[in-house]
Amino acid sequence: MSGLGVEETMALRFEHRGTELGASVVDRVWRTRSDAEDTMTSAARTCWHLIVSRRRGCLLAGLRGPETRATIAPVPPDTEFLGVRFALGTVLRPHPAGSIIDGHVPFPVTDSGRVVIGGDDWEVPTYENVEHFVRRLQDAGLLVRSRLREEEREHPGVAGPTARTLQRRYRAVTGLSRTAVAQIDRANAAATMLRDGHGWRAVVETLGYFDQAHLARALRRYVGRTTRELQGGEHATMSFLYKTHPVPGS
Incomplete structure (x- = not known):
């Protein structure tokens, strides 16, 4: 298991790791437990997750699709969560990513506890x-x-009909345009840099934002946090941030 990590918010402690499958299939595996009822800011994501939760003997499982904006989600108390974040371009045939954008698909669970x-x-x-x-x-x-x-x-760098075909193929597989993927990945990378202690100027220069205002708009839309909140350690409950590649969409 590679890339072990732990991130804490006010009420949740996320443990996460890579896998021996390689990043082309599974991007990250994570788990956490809630101790009290709360809400969580879920940052925009380009990939879909398999989510399994257990609460007081009740098992729930399902898919959470790519998210195009930051949202607020309820967090029930005394619940264990397991998440598998699949790499961009990985397809679960019965549920293509495009069918679950900004959505959730529950899976039936048998009486014997199988999904x-x-x-x-x-x-x-x-x-x-x-x-x-x-x-x-x-x-x-x-x-x-x-x-x-x-x-x-x-x-590489094609234009005309071939480029349009590739764009349609990209959206069909991921549910998102290349532009949307790049913007979401960049905002997640920016939030991670800010929480790691980098100043906004370094973030703007490294990730290619026009200026501070451009960065601030992206953080509000895709992360649901301001630069000051991320830099100041105001870790209200939110989905964990792990490092993305500095080149958006890669």
Whole structure:
């Protein structure tokens, strides 16, 4: 397991890690537990998540789609959460990303505590065995990795019909445009830099924002926090921020 990390907010302590599957399939695995009822600011994300929660013996599972803006979500008390963030371009065939933009799809759960995906029931993954769960979905043909990266390398800087075809393909696979992916990734990287102690000028210069006002608008829309809040350690409950590649959309 690579890239172990811990991030804390006022009420939630996120533990997260990479996987041996490689970043082309699963971007990150995370878990947390809520001790009290609260609300959480969920930052915009370009990828979809599998979310599993357990509360007082009740198991819930489902997909949370890519999010195009920061939102406020309720956090129930005494609940354990497991999240699997799949890499951009990974496709769960019964539920393409475009069908769950800014949305959530619940999965049926059997009486024996198994989750139903694609008509079959599956053992619910744990933080430790996510890799096994993902490989089984791949073996069943339900989870596939698109050729977005390969197609972009094969047709660099193209224009005309081929470019339009690639753009349609990109949106069909991810549910988002390249521009939206770049803007969301950049805002997440900016928020991470600010929480790591960098000043706004360094963020603007590094990530290519026009000025402080441009950065502030992006943070409000995609992260739901101001520069001052992120720099000052005012960690109200929010989805955890982990480092993205400095090149948006990559």
